[in-house]
Amino acid sequence: MSRAARIPRLEAAAAVTLGLALTLVFFYAPIDADQGFVQKIFYLHVPLAIVTLGGFLAGGVLAALCLGTGDREWDLRSYVAIHLSLILSLPVLATGAIWARAAWGHWWVWSEPTLVSFLIVFLLFCCYQPLRFAIEDPELQARAASVFAVLGGAFVPLNFIAVRLAQPLTHPRVLSATGGAMPGAMRLTFLVSLAAMLLVFLSLFRLEAARKAAARELKRIRRERHARAAVA
Amino acid sequence: MPALPLHEAGAYVAAAYAVFATVLMAYVAIMSRHVSRVRREVADLRDELAHDREE
Numbered sequence: 001m002s003r004a005a006r007i008p009r010l011e012a013a014a015a016v017t018l019g020l021a022l023t024l025v026f027f028y029a030p031i032d033a034d035q036g037f038v039q040k041i042f043y044l045h046v047p048l049a050i051v052t053l054g055g056f057l058a059g060g061v062l063a064a065l066c067l068g069t070g071d072r073e074w075d076l077r078s079y080v081a082i083h084l085s086l087i088l089s090l091p092v093l094a095t096g097a098i099w100a101r102a103a104w105g106h107w108w109v110w111s112e113p114t115l116v117s118f119l120i121v122f123l124l125f126c127c128y129q130p131l132r133f134a135i136e137d138p139e140l141q142a143r144a145a146s147v148f149a150v151l152g153g154a155f156v157p158l159n160f161i162a163v164r165l166a167q168p169l170t171h172p173r174v175l176s177a178t179g180g181a182m183p184g185a186m187r188l189t190f191l192v193s194l195a196a197m198l199l200v201f202l203s204l205f206r207l208e209a210a211r212k213a214a215a216r217e218l219k220r221i222r223r224e225r226h227a228r229a230a231v232a
Numbered sequence: 233m234p235a236l237p238l239h240e241a242g243a244y245v246a247a248a249y250a251v252f253a254t255v256l257m258a259y260v261a262i263m264s265r266h267v268s269r270v271r272r273e274v275a276d277l278r279d280e281l282a283h284d285r286e287e
Contacts, residue, residue, distance in 0.1 A: 037241035041248045048252070091255045095248040102244040200256070207263060214270050221277060225284075 010206060014199035021189070021196040029189040041099040047194040049092045049118065051201045053156055055085030056125055060153010063146035075142035076216070078149050080209045082128055084201060089122045113166040117159045124152055 025043045032039035059082035066074035096115065097107045109115060128148055135141040182190060 036237075038244050040245045044248055044252055087255065087259055091252045094251045098244050098248045098251070102241060204259070204263075211263065211267055211270060214274075215266075218270065218273050218277065225280070 011203045014203040017196040017199050021193040024189040024192055029186050035103055038102040041095055043189055043193040045092065045095040045099055047197040048088060050194060051197040052085045052088045052092050055081045055201060056121060057153050057156045059085065059149045063149030066142060066146045072142045075146055076212055077209055078146060080205055080212060082125055082149060084204055084208065086125055113163045117163050121156060121159055124155060128152065
């Protein structure tokens with residue numbers, strides 16, 4: 001099957017899974033005994049945060065492949081993963097703040113390591129784009145951006161471990177051996193929501209990577225054509 | 233904090249999901265505009281190449 005024919009399937013799977021996740025969230029998952037209806041934000045906020053951090057990590061891995069092979073295609077993929085993760089970080093921060101306001105009475109708690117660590121990762125990767133586009137030479141741009149992405153990507157799991165070791169304050173720890181002590185219906189809803197976010201991310205990743213590759217190829221053909229015209 | 237009543241909690245939940253939907257739709261809209269531009273550029277390039285061949 002051609003690559004072009006696979007893209008709509010992935011998008012369709014993302015749309016169906018997202019629809020299923022929303023149905024489970026609002027019609028299947030029980031109302032949380034402690035937080036009430038506001039806990040429904042959990043099924044959006046947590047999967048989105050996991051996928052976003054995974055995207056930053058993937059950006060680092062893809063950048064390492066670029067440095068290892070010297071193939072700029074890996075750099076393009078790394079850039080797209082980081083670019084998408086940065087965009088999805090905005091709803092993570094916004095939904096987190098909304099949930100915090102509803103559950104704790106504050107939009108933001110500076111003493112909570114989970115919140116601050118995510119903000120640090122977000123701000124770190126915000127520096128990636130200016131660094132990347134400050135360099136005009138494509139080869140040097142790919143190398144410098146890849147080094148940054150590898151270091152930033154390595155920071156994500158280190159950050160995660162540091163947060164785990166820190167004293168939890170108000171933010172609950174979801175990814176634990178007990179699965180955050182979630183009952184079966186809640187866990188199923190959470191896993192479907194996580195799969196939906198992952199598929200949304202992958203769909204956007206493929207589309208964005210294909211678009212950027214096409215734009216780059218167009219630019220290359222135009223450059224070659226102008227060079228040939230100048231010689232003639 | 234005690235659980236919020238449904239009418240109050242509903243506004244927060246709606247706001248959170250609306251933020252996500254807005255960001256997603258805005259991103260898709262921007263991307264589709266970029267795809268249209270690439271398609272237009274491909275069509276222009278095709279015309280230019282055809283013109284070159286004629287010359």
